[in-house]
Every structure is written in C-alpha cells, then in structure tokens.
Amino acid sequence: MTNPVLVEVVRSDFVESTHRGALVVTAPDGSVRFAAGDVERPVYPRSSNKPLQAVGMLRAGLTIGDEELALGCGSHNGEPGHVEGVLSMLSRAGLTEDALACPPAFPLHEPSMLAAAGKRRAAMNCSGKHAAMLMTCVQLGWPTEDYAAATHPLQEVVRATVADLTSETIETVGVDGCGAPLFAFSLTGLARSFGRLVTAMGGPDRRVADAVRAHPWRVAGTGREDTVLMRNIEGLLVKGGAEGVHAFALPDGTALAVKIDDGAARARIPLLLATLRHLGIDPGDEAADLARDAVLGGGKRVGELRVVGGLFG
C-alpha cells in the first residue's frame, strides 16, 4: 500500500514537493477513529517511544521523582538545567557521565550550543532516558555496563511493557540513534498506548503521563514544539521523534500517531495542528506559530506547507 500525500509544499501556487505518510486517530477505547495510509504496518517510533520505555522502568521497580521522570521521557535541549538534571541522576546512582551509552553531542538549544565547551554525553537529547535506565539498573542490582543491549534484563522488561501498552507483538528490535534498543510497532499501537497512559486510573502508566505534562520543559525545552504544545493545550500529552514521527493524547484518551514516510520533520506539526482543530481543540496562537509553514521567496511569503484538503473527510 502506498501511503497518501498528507502535506504539500506549495511555492507560487505550484506544488513543489510532497510528503506522504500515515496518520491515525484512536478513540479512548483504543479503536481506530480515523486513519490515512497504512497504520497497521510496524514503524520505528523513535523518541515517541520514550514515555513507554519509562513505564517499563517504573514497572521494573525504578524509584524516581517526577521531574527526573519527565527528563527520562524527554528529548531535551541540552540546556544547563537539563544537563544538571542528568548529572544529578547519575551522581545519586553512584555513576558518572561516562556510564551513559548515548554518544557525545552538542546541545540542540542554540545558545547552549554556542556556549558549550564541546560535545558531551549529558548534553545529548536522549541522556535523560539513559540516566533513568542506569538508575533502574543500580536500584535493581542489574549490571550497568551493557544496559543498552537488547538482551539486558532492563530492556526485556521495557520490551514486554511496550508490547503490553501497544497490544502488539514486537518482532523488530533495532538500535536507536542514541544506542538504546528501538522497538518497531504500528502507528495504531503507538496512538493506543498514548491513550492508555492518559486514561489509566493510576500506576506507572498514569504517572508517566502526569510527570510529562507537569514538566514540559524537561521533556524538550525552551521554544521546542512539545514544550509549547503542552503549555498551551490543557492536559495534552505529546512526544515527537526523529524521522517524522509524532504522537499525542488528549485527556479523554483520544490519541494521534503520525509517521512521515520520508522522515521529514517539517510535515509533522502542520498535521498535528490540523488534527487538533479537527478534534475541536484550538491550539492557540503560540502553538499555531510552531507550524512554521511559510514558504519564502526573497524573504517574503510566497507559499506554504499545506495539509491536503479533505484529509478528515
């Protein structure tokens, strides 16, 4: 099945480029409310996976505060507060930055990048997740050296948790950009799992949803999409990932998952905003600005990123 065009790049009234992909909206009971494209085929959820991985850590027995849990679910900016949070998590586990398996990186946040002395592991956007994984291992008495191996007991629990939350069998396990195991599952499973987190009556599932929503800066950072969306839309849980993935859940459990076939980041936010509006949610001016949908010519707007007409029928 060839996925449909979801977003067109229009320059001077001419469609210059197109982004195909798949998008699903699930109802609070997990049933499919709307789908475009193949939403049953496994995809890599990339960092949209992180809240599910964090549930796995809690189910394994991790004891952690809410702010650190949010950082553990985050793709953070590497701002000073993020780096300090990661170093604090490691320190209390009796570990140092060297224990992180994620590669050294510059902060995503430009002022922090310009002020950085160089790349470091704690500044890599996934370092909060890695620090939370290490904390889990130390608390449970598991080895910390190979915590990112797919065969490590921690990753076995995470995998079982992801399978449970998505109601899917995990058949493909890859390596994420940060070096952690990456589980392939369907967009329907991803949306359904986000819906489960926000509607859980308690327990690790709900705790992750609440920690993320209470500390949106820890999950991304200054000016970032997920932070701005969660600050502007009451009760929204949202988490983006690399290669064109994004997922959200509204407080009633209605949830979205999208994957752009070609991995383009630019196509996601216009789709998220269009879906929110279709669901009757006004994202507000600050969130609407995140679409960055202007196509420029000579510094002036001459076109736009346009969600295809009739997407929601």
Place this chain on the structure above:
Amino acid sequence: MTNPVLVEVVRSDFVESTHRGALVVTAPDGSVRFAAGDVERPVYPRSSNKPLQAVGMLRAGLTIGDEELALGCGSHNGEPGHVEGVLSMLSRAGLTEDALACPPAFPLHEPSMLAAAGKRRAAMNCSGKHAAMLMTCVQLGWPTEDYAAATHPLQEVVRATVADLTSETIETVGVDGCGAPLFAFSLTGLARSFGRLVTAMGGPDRRVADAVRAHPWRVAGTGREDTVLMRNIEGLLVKGGAEGVHAFALPDGTALAVKIDDGAARARIPLLLATLRHLGIDPGDEAADLARDAVLGGGKRVGELRVVGGLFG
C-alpha cells in the same frame, strides 16, 4: 503517476524511511536513455537552473570574466572570497550591496558563519547570480530596481533561453527562495539542457559550462558537493538545487536530472554516485564520501541510505 522509491533509509536491517522521486539520464542527442518516475512533469529546478539563467544573461549581451560567470552560476558558501567577488561585481557596475534583491543571510560555510558580524545580502548563496543579473542590466541600460520581476526585459530573455535550452514551453513562473523568477520544466528538459551546455561547440552555452568546470570553488565552496565532484571527475558539470534537485552532464553530453518528491537533500548524492558508477565513472574516494550514507546508532554505523536495487535494470 506515483513516483517510485529511489532511496531507502535502513536502520538495523529495517526500512525506516523512503524517498520517492524521479530520475532521468539523457543521451548526448537529448533522447531519454533511462528514466524512473515521471520525468516529463514540470518541476521547479531551483538552483540547478542557474547555469541556464547565466546563458540567458550572456545571450542578452553580458560581458563578464570566467570567475565571475562561475560565481553567477553558483550557490556559494558565503566564504570571504565569494563575498568579495560579489562586491567587486557590484562595484564595477556602479552599484552597492543594497541593489541585491536576494535576502540577507548568514554564510552556509560554518567557519565563515561563526566569523560573520551578521546576515548580509552578499553572503546569501544566490548573490552571485543576482550580481550578474544587475551587471547585465547596467551594461544593457535596463532598469536595475525591478530586475527580479518576471516582466523585466532581462527575465524575459532568461525565460526564452530556458525554453530554448530545455526545448520546452515554460508555463509556470514562480518565485525562487532568493526572490528571482523560477521557471518550471521537466527533468528531461533539465538533463537535456545540461547536455547541450557541455556539447556546444562554442557560444554562451559552452562558455557557461567551461567557466563552471574551471572554477568549481566559485560555484559552491570548501567541502561542498558540487565543488568536490567537479574537482574529482574530469569534465563533469554538476549543479544542485533546493528541495531535492540535482543535475549533471558528462563531457560527452550524457546527462542526469533528479528530483526527490519530498525535497530531501540527503537522497540526492547517493543517487548521483550510483548513476555515475552505472555510467562507468568511478567518482573516487573523496567524492564517494559525499554520500554521507551512514545511519548511526549510539555513534556506530547501524544502517545506511541505500539506493533501491535494480534501479538501472
């Protein structure tokens, strides 16, 4: 017609993302030697247009040196030598940087960007083309204020030249990122026009091809794809553009044009290199490194950008 997948993004043996597009190779006589996807539909050639626009300026009567002509065909890095070249062109035309219609920008070249005092028009990658357009107007006695308007006599000549070189009727005229008119035509027309430039026995067509090939640094800059490719492959004329466009011609007139549907830059060079190899050209190690085709996990190679098997039959 839905264009085929040309490049797959593979992570841990799983196809994570795909890039569709169209690619054509034309023979020296302009006939289609190989085609994938719809290569007859008009597309915006973006900066792959620049050599054709430069031929138009020469046909209009522009007098210019070879190095400046190459800069006029370029999407330059904004390195000091590029900026000085543009300022010199303007100065000799009796104009200043303010005459440029392209928007202020930081240099593409990172060290030059970090050393820049701010954005400026002369550092914008298209400023050489704009300076050459202004030189043409001054030499021909045409107004310089509205030189980037599609109705300006210069742009009428450029349009007629593009139609001639591509053997196509130009029906769609848009605004390019730099503010100059942008003509839509087919990939076949783009490849054919590049083949014509390198095989012309003389005149403006051949002069543009020779100036670009003699001064590859002026056309792009330090470390850039087109510069490295032309330095490593004898007689190659190559010019990339935004939104996933690239075109080249070999000295015998065999030519390629490609457009990635989604506009992804990353998919182009693997396709160019695969096509060169299919045509019996070894791009050499330095050019092969341009593919940047490694997909990383935890800093290690766990996959690749892969040109689909059997593309050339």
